[in-house]
Amino acid sequence: MSILEVEHICKSFEHTEVLKDISFSLEKGQVLSIIGSSGSGKTTLLRCLNFLEQPDRGVLRVNGETLFDAGDAATRQESEIRRKRLHFGLVFQSFNLFPQYTAMENVMLAKELLAKEQPDYKARKKEIHAQIEAQARTLLDEMGLSGRRDNYPHQLSGGQCQRVAIARALALQPDILCFDEPTSALDPELTGEVLKVIKELAVQKTTMIIVTHEMAFARDVADQVIFMDEGYILEQGDPGQVFETPREERTRQFLSRFTQG
Amino acid sequence: MELILEQMPIVIRALNVGFIQTLKLFFVTLIGAFPLGLVIAFGSMSSFKPLSYITKIFVWIIRGTPLMIQLLIIYYFPGLVLHTPIWGGGEGGRFLAAAVSFIVNYACYFSEIYRGGIQGVPVGQEEAGLVLGMTKTQIFFKITLLQMIKRIVPPMSNEIITLVKDTSLARIIALQEIIWAGQAFMKGSQGISGEIWPLFFTAVYYLIGNGILTLLLGRLEKKLDYFR
Numbered sequence: 001m002s003i004l005e006v007e008h009i010c011k012s013f014e015h016t017e018v019l020k021d022i023s024f025s026l027e028k029g030q031v032l033s034i035i036g037s038s039g040s041g042k043t044t045l046l047r048c049l050n051f052l053e054q055p056d057r058g059v060l061r062v063n064g065e066t067l068f069d070a071g072d073a074a075t076r077q078e079s080e081i082r083r084k085r086l087h088f089g090l091v092f093q094s095f096n097l098f099p100q101y102t103a104m105e106n107v108m109l110a111k112e113l114l115a116k117e118q119p120d121y122k123a124r125k126k127e128i129h130a131q132i133e134a135q136a137r138t139l140l141d142e143m144g145l146s147g148r149r150d151n152y153p154h155q156l157s158g159g160q161c162q163r164v165a166i167a168r169a170l171a172l173q174p175d176i177l178c179f180d181e182p183t184s185a186l187d188p189e190l191t192g193e194v195l196k197v198i199k200e201l202a203v204q205k206t207t208m209i210i211v212t213h214e215m216a217f218a219r220d221v222a223d224q225v226i227f228m229d230e231g232y233i234l235e236q237g238d239p240g241q242v243f244e245t246p247r248e249e250r251t252r253q254f255l256s257r258f259t260q261g
Numbered sequence: 262m263e264l265i266l267e268q269m270p271i272v273i274r275a276l277n278v279g280f281i282q283t284l285k286l287f288f289v290t291l292i293g294a295f296p297l298g299l300v301i302a303f304g305s306m307s308s309f310k311p312l313s314y315i316t317k318i319f320v321w322i323i324r325g326t327p328l329m330i331q332l333l334i335i336y337y338f339p340g341l342v343l344h345t346p347i348w349g350g351g352e353g354g355r356f357l358a359a360a361v362s363f364i365v366n367y368a369c370y371f372s373e374i375y376r377g378g379i380q381g382v383p384v385g386q387e388e389a390g391l392v393l394g395m396t397k398t399q400i401f402f403k404i405t406l407l408q409m410i411k412r413i414v415p416p417m418s419n420e421i422i423t424l425v426k427d428t429s430l431a432r433i434i435a436l437q438e439i440i441w442a443g444q445a446f447m448k449g450s451q452g453i454s455g456e457i458w459p460l461f462f463t464a465v466y467y468l469i470g471n472g473i474l475t476l477l478l479g480r481l482e483k484k485l486d487y488f489r
Binding site for chain 2: 050051052082083085086088089090092094096097098099100109110113114152153154168169172
């Protein structure tokens with residue numbers, strides 16, 4: 001069974017159709033890269049997966065559970081959405097770290113708030129807190145930020161901020177981690193350090209969906225590539241096929257701009 | 262000069278009494294206007310259009326007319342026009358009317374500052390909270406609030422310092438604040454009459470009061486300097 005099934009997702013803003021009949025599925029431990037020009041709907045698709053936007057039509061399933069069905073009002077309930085969001089993590093282009101918290105606190109905050117909802121929280125407060133702290137330490141270590149735990153975001157470089165943001169998303173152990181152009185706000189040098197971390201996650205079999213303009217990286221890290229154009233999935237397949245022998249003229253056009261460099 | 266030195270203790274004592282009334286009005290206004298301003302801010306940002314329009318018109322009226330006129334209307338209108346004096350007599354009644362006028366007036370100014378502060382926090386902050394499974398309430402208190410406070414401290418400081426001086430407007434309904442106390446020595450009080458210097462001397466009180474406030478507010482601003 002696929003970890004994620006997306007069926008016939010459509011989304012319009014005002015009178016503009018941004019997503020038109022998007023369907024795909026993703027296996028556990030796989031990496032999906034989504035490429036395409038700006039305005040093709042890539043970001044909106046990620047926002048729909050994370051319930052920041054609600055699709056007008058379509059079905060969303062994770063591990064066989066229907067999280068969203070536009071035709072079924074029960075799945076659109078606001079109160080349920082919070083829990084469903086936790087299946088997904090999202091790393092933003094502009095990091096969106098919380099400026100008033102240190103790197104550690106950024107990673108720990110959401111987990112601590114969720115822990116307070118556990119029935120046995122009061123009794124095991126110290127123990128739970130220690131667990132959360134240990135986990136945050138490990139995550140920041142893995143991101144190569146062991147010396148930056150107590151720094152505030154404004155004291156960190158863009159690349160370090162983005163790695164904190166990745167640790168923050170991983171702290172909630174989402175089934176699927178989404179990246180929305182994670183390196184678009186970074187200069188080439190800092191881009192490398194973030195891509196390295198994402199590659200490492202791929203090696204560890206983290207299920208990921210990555211929207212990116214870094215073609216070499218998309219090809220390298222992905223098990224599956226989707227090319228989006230004007231709200232449609234125009235091409236879909238393994239990286240070798242999409243990058244070497246694209247079926248569509250539009251894909252060739254798009255890719256040629258990158259290979260010409 | 263010798264005369265002034267002789268009058269000084271009497272004048273200081275009277276001005277102190279007036280200044281306490283000034284401070285009372287100042288603090289009561291802040292305590293009332295801080296939360297009321299937030300309510301008005303949420304009203305004007307409401308997606309329920311009628312509420313947002315009514316709130317905006319109200320803010321326009323209050324900010325568009327002099328506080329002195331508002332004081333006069335709020336104090337005299339119920340009694341003189343409606344023949345139902347609601348404020349009660351004496352200094353207590355005057356204080357109540359002044360407090361209501363000041364709270365409403367300042368809440369409207371504060372609401373605009375709050376609105377700017379809330380809207381100035383990037384949307385990405387709320388979205389980051391949402392994807393991390395936080396509730397709207399958690400996002401407001403754990404993420405947005407402190408960033409908003411940081412943004413509003415400088416404009417708020419301005420308003421608070423203006424408020425110290427604006428309390429003198431309550432003189433128009435004969436509230437016995439410090440200006441009233443200083444003026445009393447012109448007409449004659451406690452054996453001193455025809456003296457203008459006590460009125461001028463009240464400025465020292467405002468100056469010292471605002472000096473202390475400026476220091477405190479500067480400290481708060483500095484305290485919030487640890488993040489950007």
